[in-house]
Amino acid sequence: xxxxxxxxxxxxxxxxxxxxxxxxxxxxxxxxxxxxxxxxxxxxxxxxxxxxxxxxxxxxxxxxxxxxxxxxxxxxxxxxxxxxxxxxxxxxxxxxxxxxxxxxxxxxxxxxxxxxxxxxxxxxxxxxxxxxxxxxxxxxxxxxxxxxxxxxxxxxxxxxxxxxxxxxxxxxxxxxxxxxxxxxxxxxxxxxxxxxxxxxxxxxxxxxxxxxxxxxxxxxxxxxxxxxxxxxxxxxxxxxxxxxxxxxxxxxxxxxxxxxxxxxxxxxxxxxxxxxxxxxxxxxxxxxxx
Numbered sequence: 001x002x003x004x005x006x007x008x009x010x011x012x013x014x015x016x017x018x019x020x021x022x023x024x025x026x027x028x029x030x031x032x033x034x035x036x037x038x039x040x041x042x043x044x045x046x047x048x049x050x051x052x053x054x055x056x057x058x059x060x061x062x063x064x065x066x067x068x069x070x071x072x073x074x075x076x077x078x079x080x081x082x083x084x085x086x087x088x089x090x091x092x093x094x095x096x097x098x099x100x101x102x103x104x105x106x107x108x109x110x111x112x113x114x115x116x117x118x119x120x121x122x123x124x125x126x127x128x129x130x131x132x133x134x135x136x137x138x139x140x141x142x143x144x145x146x147x148x149x150x151x152x153x154x155x156x157x158x159x160x161x162x163x164x165x166x167x168x169x170x171x172x173x174x175x176x177x178x179x180x181x182x183x184x185x186x187x188x189x190x191x192x193x194x195x196x197x198x199x200x201x202x203x204x205x206x207x208x209x210x211x212x213x214x215x216x217x218x219x220x221x222x223x224x225x226x227x228x229x230x231x232x233x234x235x236x237x238x239x240x241x242x243x244x245x246x247x248x249x250x251x252x253x254x255x256x257x258x259x260x261x262x263x264x265x266x267x268x269x270x271x272x273x274x275x276x277x278x279x280x281x282x283x284x285x286x287x288x289x290x
Contacts, residue, residue: 040240047247048087055088055124057256062121064168065254068130071175072213073203074185076236080175080243081126084250094119097128110134110152111159118168131156135220137202140212153223160229170229171253173246174217175236179210 004012058065069077085095096117105113111131119125134152138144144152163170177185186207189195206213225231232249236242 075175075177
């Protein structure tokens with residue numbers, strides 16, 4: 001076998017250097033991503049502290065806040081809702097994710113089952129999907145008639161104006177994600193057993209009707225993006241930044257004051273020398289696996 005020529009040796013050496021440079025660049029990119037994620041997490045903690053202040057203000061002033069989260073499947077709505085609800089009191093900030101309507105609910109006025117979930121004074125309701133199901137999945141999948149769909153488009157502005165006049169603070173978010181990014185997230189969910197539950201048969205069917213959903217969304221915006229009840233679009237290809245931007249915007253939509261600064265003093269704990277705690281042997285302890 002002939003020995004490699006000088007040119008061949010140089011080509012091999014150049015390939016090794018190029019491979020080394022690529023690996024170094026990937027390592028630096030991962031390091032930069034981790035650093036950015038740390039910064040984003042730090043910023044999120046700041047915003048969550050503000051969410052607690054907002055919660056206390058809503059509770060004190062008996063405000064009624066309803067926040068709608070809509071958008072493409074895998075656009076990041078659920079993650080954002082989770083970050084908003086995480087630091088707050090579930091008795092004040094309530095997440096609502098309704099299942100498919102029952103036969104009885106299908107026979108009701110369309111908005112009826114949503115009305116029962118609207119906030120009372122001192123509450124924030126986060127709607128993970130909302131009455132806009134009719135303008136999206138129901139329209140595209142044929143779950144409603146054309147007459148029902150057209151009536152919905154006519155009724156929504158009137159319905160939302162009624163809510164606004166009643167004192168409800170209504171905020172609507174649409175999470176926008178590119179088809180390439182949605183595809184990447186779908187593949188991640190398919191290949192990750194912990195996330196596979198997020199892909200319902202309806203999600204898979206929706207993927208094959210991308211253009212139909214896009215047209216339905218455009219029509220929905222045309223009829224329901226009003227001056228009194230606008231849609232706020234959240235670019236969501238970067239989930240971390242989408243969460244930060246959405247929370248920041250939400251805080252700007254409800255003027256609030258900090259009423260959490262009142263000093264708390266823990267009272268003395270009650271003492272009674274006659275009380276003896278029952279021995280653990282008389283209790284059913286869970287297995288100490290860890």
